[in-house]
Amino acid sequence: MSKSLRIIVPVKRVIDYAVKVRVNPAKTDVDRNVKHSMNPFDEIAVEEAVRIKERLPSTEIIAVSCGSAKSQETLRTALAMGADKAIHVEVADDSKLQPLGVAKLLKAIAEEQKPDLIILGKQAIDDDSNQTGQMLAGLLNWPQATFASKVEITDTLAKVTREVDGGLETISSKLPAIITTDLRLNEPRYASLPNIMKAKKKPLTKSTPEQLKVDITPRLETIKVEEPAKRQGGKKVESVDDLIDKLKNEAKVL
Amino acid sequence: MTILNQPLRSEVIALYKQLVYLGRDYPAGYTNFFRPKLKAAFMKKRDLVDEAEIRKSIAFGNYIIKELEAMYYLKKYRTLRARYTVPEEDAHIALQKALESQRI
Numbered sequence: 001m002s003k004s005l006r007i008i009v010p011v012k013r014v015i016d017y018a019v020k021v022r023v024n025p026a027k028t029d030v031d032r033n034v035k036h037s038m039n040p041f042d043e044i045a046v047e048e049a050v051r052i053k054e055r056l057p058s059t060e061i062i063a064v065s066c067g068s069a070k071s072q073e074t075l076r077t078a079l080a081m082g083a084d085k086a087i088h089v090e091v092a093d094d095s096k097l098q099p100l101g102v103a104k105l106l107k108a109i110a111e112e113q114k115p116d117l118i119i120l121g122k123q124a125i126d127d128d129s130n131q132t133g134q135m136l137a138g139l140l141n142w143p144q145a146t147f148a149s150k151v152e153i154t155d156t157l158a159k160v161t162r163e164v165d166g167g168l169e170t171i172s173s174k175l176p177a178i179i180t181t182d183l184r185l186n187e188p189r190y191a192s193l194p195n196i197m198k199a200k201k202k203p204l205t206k207s208t209p210e211q212l213k214v215d216i217t218p219r220l221e222t223i224k225v226e227e228p229a230k231r232q233g234g235k236k237v238e239s240v241d242d243l244i245d246k247l248k249n250e251a252k253v254l
Numbered sequence: 255m256t257i258l259n260q261p262l263r264s265e266v267i268a269l270y271k272q273l274v275y276l277g278r279d280y281p282a283g284y285t286n287f288f289r290p291k292l293k294a295a296f297m298k299k300r301d302l303v304d305e306a307e308i309r310k311s312i313a314f315g316n317y318i319i320k321e322l323e324a325m326y327y328l329k330k331y332r333t334l335r336a337r338y339t340v341p342e343e344d345a346h347i348a349l350q351k352a353l354e355s356q357r358i
Contacts, residue, residue: 125337187331
């Protein structure tokens, strides 16, 4: 490997995976006043970048997050896991931020930073869009390898094994490229307390959509948010006749 | 009265802080479960004076840290796998891996 790699890893702050999500009383959104953490698929993306850096120590990893001021906590986690620097694009209301807006912001950052590789989580566990990586690849006109379950970086090539319907597909692509991670790619390390303390000394630069000259007006409108229908409880029947009667008249399956 | 072993003392405090930090995510709860247990475990060994004994206990503490991290990872991975993968897909991938390993 002759030249040094530069990797951008975008991360998103989402509601923690262990929290039970509830719809707000106005039914416009979910209750966001709960514990947040880094999107687990993004953790896998950060881990993969750090593993590439462990093999090629000249690699530089830049973590990027778009969202409210609290996204900085997520960036600190990424720095604690091993990223070198962070860029925070401050957006006041991140519940209105949509994949296309994020992709445009990332495109602006990619044009500024000129990375060789962008590794993203395949989707966020809050909106489950699975769009940002693909849209970013489209906007930059870069090759993309989505749902990666294995990544090998050689001089100018990325060899990626993808999880596709009913099997695995291996593709090789030129750099710069975009990779989105699937669940089985690796086991993310834990951002330990000493590392979080050390991460506070790493550089974090701030930016805004205006500075990047990006329009992030939402294109989609959320009309209503509803909880799934509650499961109705089962009941006991007295006899076989009773069961047949209920199957015939209530469930109407016979 | 114990003779304060300064460098070890700071190591023990750092270990305690790390465990407190990890314990905040403990599934059975922090305030009512993890913290009392953690504190009791440290208090039980408060009278240790022998350096080797203390080092052994610190090593055990670090082992617990590793176990906790592994447990959190596994819990997250299992939850996500249950949410995001179709069971047959899993079976298919397992089969393919088995075939690959046979080829080698």
